[in-house]
Amino acid sequence: MRITMVGTGYVGLVTGTCLANTGNVVTCLDIDRAKIDKLNRGVSPIYEPGLDELISRNVKAHRLLFTTEKWSAYQDAQIILICVGTPSDAQGQADLQYVLAAAEDIGCAMEQAPGESGGSAEERRAQIIVVKSTVPVGTSARVKARIAQFTGKTFRMASNPEFLKEGAAINDFNKPDRVVIGCEDKGTGDRLRDLYEPFVRQGNPIFIMDIPSAEMVKYAANAMLAVKISFINEIANLCERYGADIDEVRRGMCSDRRIGNQFLYPGLGYGGSCFPKDVLACISMGEQSQSQTVLTIMQHLLASGAQVTAHDPVAHESCRRELGNQISYVDSAMDVLDDADALIICTDWDEFRHPDFDEMKSRMKSPVIFDGRNLYRLATMRQAGFTYYSVGRQASDSHTS
Numbered sequence: 001m002r003i004t005m006v007g008t009g010y011v012g013l014v015t016g017t018c019l020a021n022t023g024n025v026v027t028c029l030d031i032d033r034a035k036i037d038k039l040n041r042g043v044s045p046i047y048e049p050g051l052d053e054l055i056s057r058n059v060k061a062h063r064l065l066f067t068t069e070k071w072s073a074y075q076d077a078q079i080i081l082i083c084v085g086t087p088s089d090a091q092g093q094a095d096l097q098y099v100l101a102a103a104e105d106i107g108c109a110m111e112q113a114p115g116e117s118g119g120s121a122e123e124r125r126a127q128i129i130v131v132k133s134t135v136p137v138g139t140s141a142r143v144k145a146r147i148a149q150f151t152g153k154t155f156r157m158a159s160n161p162e163f164l165k166e167g168a169a170i171n172d173f174n175k176p177d178r179v180v181i182g183c184e185d186k187g188t189g190d191r192l193r194d195l196y197e198p199f200v201r202q203g204n205p206i207f208i209m210d211i212p213s214a215e216m217v218k219y220a221a222n223a224m225l226a227v228k229i230s231f232i233n234e235i236a237n238l239c240e241r242y243g244a245d246i247d248e249v250r251r252g253m254c255s256d257r258r259i260g261n262q263f264l265y266p267g268l269g270y271g272g273s274c275f276p277k278d279v280l281a282c283i284s285m286g287e288q289s290q291s292q293t294v295l296t297i298m299q300h301l302l303a304s305g306a307q308v309t310a311h312d313p314v315a316h317e318s319c320r321r322e323l324g325n326q327i328s329y330v331d332s333a334m335d336v337l338d339d340a341d342a343l344i345i346c347t348d349w350d351e352f353r354h355p356d357f358d359e360m361k362s363r364m365k366s367p368v369i370f371d372g373r374n375l376y377r378l379a380t381m382r383q384a385g386f387t388y389y390s391v392g393r394q395a396s397d398s399h400t401s
């Protein structure tokens with residue numbers, strides 16, 4: 001197969017070299033000219049046991065090329081694997097600018113490539129665009145949409161997270177515990193399975209699933225590994241405090257097969273290029289999904305003709321991006337209540353916990369609260385004269401008490 005790696009960093013270079021070594025013709029593309037020049041002089045920009053030899057063998061066999069020429073790299077490929085960096089941005093979210101810039105280039109190149117769009121022959125030839133970078137769930141859908149902004153040609157989308165470890169990358173790639181492929185149709189799954197079949201001859205599994213699940217697997221795995229490291233360190237702290245020996249505790253604990261003994265060594269805590277950023281991105285996904293629930297409620301309210309005023313100490317900006325001026329925004333929790341027929345509480349900021357209930361009631365047109373976070377006691381709300389609906393508890397109606 002003809003393959004293009006977008007990004008010739010740790011993952012792109014190791015993956016590209018190993019795929020070339022199983023007979024594919026691989027073009028490693030990068031925007032960093034110095035890196036590509038170095039590789040073309042036979043110098044690897046990273047140290048990884050066994051990599052130099054593999055690179056030189058596959059370059060000599062004309063199966064491995066390094067380039068900064070994106071148009072031909074994109075147009076000639078049957079499969080394009082995006083392996084650019086996804087560092088943390090200032091909010092801890094995965095910064096997707098490199099992924100989306102690559103998507104734009106791919107869309108433009110695809111549009112300018114010779115060949116008819118549509119038709120069954122073209123369908124069979126459709127390029128597969130694979131996101132290999134570690135990205136939040138939903139990113140491959142964004143990549144697909146970005147490419148489609150620039151081309152009407154048919155292409156296939158897939159996600160294929162990478163699990164290699166620096167220092168053991170060649171071995172990890174050649175003998176993976178598993179290969180995870182997310183795709184939207186069987187044909188794409190089959191073509192990617194063919195690509196990876198040579199690496200699982202020992203019988204390790206290739207899991208084919210939907211794209212969001214594949215994207216989530218990588219974050220779930222890294223978050224779990226980070227938890228294991230942090231967990232054993234917390235136990236080590238307790239051992240120091242109470243005079244126990246962590247090595248003995250570890251032996252006793254890890255002999256339980258449900259726990260196992262991998263990744264449970266005390267130390268300085270986790271670091272490296274992936275765990276800190278992936279854990280932050282995972283937390284950020286959780287926070288965003290919480291604010292998404294706010295958004296969903298507001299969209300339903302607007303659809304049924306309600307007028308909505310919102311307050312959140314941090315989410316106005318993101319909310320504006322989704323809903324624009326369809327709703328009003330206020331900067332104080334009390335101002336949101338003015339003339340309201342009802343209050344819906346969607347987040348549990350500390351500042352909402354002990355409000356002045358009399359002032360709340362005086363500002364509202366009718367004292368009705370739907371509390372999605374169970375912030376208040378039923379008796380308090382009944383006494384304060386609110387009709388109060390919370391989760392998993394009896395509704396409290398001041399009129400019936």
Ligand code: NAD
Pocket residue numbers: 006007008009010011012029030031032035083084085086098101102132133134135162163164165166273274
């Ligand atoms: P890296 O920073 O080493 O390499 C990224 C490369 O992409 C750089 O050389 C950069 O110049 C290039 N690039 C950026 N934009 C480009 C564009 N538009 N076109 C072509 N090239 C472009 O990153 P990495 O360590 O290889 O990681 C890549 C992804 O894989 C990240 O999402 C990372 O989280 C994930 N990952 C990394 C590891 C690891 O051990 N390093 C393991 C598994 C997954």
